[in-house]
Amino acid sequence: MSSKYDQSPQWAHIIDTLITEDAAAGLSNFKTSGINYKMALWDPRPNGVRYLKDLIYNLGMQLTPENHARLRLIQNREVGSPITVKCAGEILCMDYLQAVYELEFISNVVRLGHANVLEIGAGYGRTCHAIISNHDVASYSIIDLPNSLEVARKYLRTVLSEQQFSKLSFIVNDDVTSPPKGMRYDLCVNINAFGEMTSETFRNYLRFIARHCDYFYTKNQVGKYLDKSLDGHSQGTEVVAYALSSGPLRDIVDIYDSDAVEAQRPKFIDAYRPGREWVCVADGWGIPWSFYWQAVYHRGSHG
Numbered sequence: 292m293s294s295k296y297d298q299s300p301q302w303a304h305i306i307d308t309l310i311t312e313d314a315a316a317g318l319s320n321f322k323t324s325g326i327n328y329k330m331a332l333w334d335p336r337p338n339g340v341r342y343l344k345d346l347i348y349n350l351g352m353q354l355t356p357e358n359h360a361r362l363r364l365i366q367n368r369e370v371g372s373p374i375t376v377k378c379a380g381e382i383l384c385m386d387y388l389q390a391v392y393e394l395e396f397i398s399n400v401v402r403l404g405h406a407n408v409l410e411i412g413a414g415y416g417r418t419c420h421a422i423i424s425n426h427d428v429a430s431y432s433i434i435d436l437p438n439s440l441e442v443a444r445k446y447l448r449t450v451l452s453e454q455q456f457s458k459l460s461f462i463v464n465d466d467v468t469s470p471p472k473g474m475r476y477d478l479c480v481n482i483n484a485f486g487e488m489t490s491e492t493f494r495n496y497l498r499f500i501a502r503h504c505d506y507f508y509t510k511n512q513v514g515k516y517l518d519k520s521l522d523g524h525s526q527g528t529e530v531v532a533y534a535l536s537s538g539p540l541r542d543i544v545d546i547y548d549s550d551a552v553e554a555q556r557p558k559f560i561d562a563y564r565p566g567r568e569w570v571c572v573a574d575g576w577g578i579p580w581s582f583y584w585q586a587v588y589h590r591g592s593h594g
Contacts (some may be wrong), residue, residue, distance in 0.1 A: 324362045334353075344376050351378035360377075365424040366509055367450035370539040371415075390421035392511060392578045393482065393585070398426075400587045401506045405429045406477035409504065412484025416443040416450075419502055421479075423455050432476070434467055470503050479504040479558045485563070486511040486538035493539050501566040501590070509563045510553050510577040510585040512554035515542035539563070546582035559584045566590075582584065 298306065309325050310469055331342055342552045354362070359379070365387060373384035379548070397403070403426035411431045413419055421588075423431055433443055440461050448456055470476065479500045486495050501506050515535050525529050535541065539562040560571050568591035577583030 310391045347383055347385050349377045351383040359393045359464045360393055361394055363423050365421050390417050394421050396585055397508050400520050401478050408478050409476040410480040413443050416447045420450055432457050433462055434462045437463050476504040478506045480508050497565045505590050507565055507588040510583055513552055513559050513582050513584050514540050514542040516546045517543055552582050560586055
């Protein structure tokens, strides 16, 4: 005879197969076991997309009216079929949420109207898409590796208007010498890319920025990590070794300890300063990733 408060068939199966009578015998690791992943949390291993969507949702629900307005100006964000959620009637993905948070940080310091902008390592072009959709820049130049550059060219030609796309220039990394006709860039942007370069390449780019730019915005890692539980080193030990040997900041950091990340701030600000005459005018945590920092530098009057 069934009880008035009997278990459902779903929980009958869970009790029979997972939370058995002897399940509580050992509590040392149960919060990272299938028991807790049924009682309290979704198992992060098969539920990575679920957790990503929840992260997007939480970031989206915290958008200010100003950032909502920035996001709405960026058309064609659905190109490429991103993983999305819907908040307050707006379709959101992680890439463009990052873009509007970064744009908010930059535009608090740098006047982007009629600016000549340079981006080093643009990925597929989301930052360019966000900036040029929100500000009437004079020009936008992208420096990148040839294959990456072609991805950005194709994507931006698809999502931008013809008039917007006409402002773009694409420069292969091997062709970097100096701006055309001695033009100065009002702003240089680098997101993530410098942390994946050799020390020599990184220093060469900083020297280029110091000579040809007035402002520099960067968002990069404060250090490296070796926590195998995060991804199982699924791409192999060789790829891990490549990551550990690239970028200017290579200290192994507990990336989920906010004090440890904050302690790297002085090293970050010093490492990414283009030259002695450059001043860091704003810096802060690089939302949403725990171990990213962002900063804006301004070229001093004696540069």
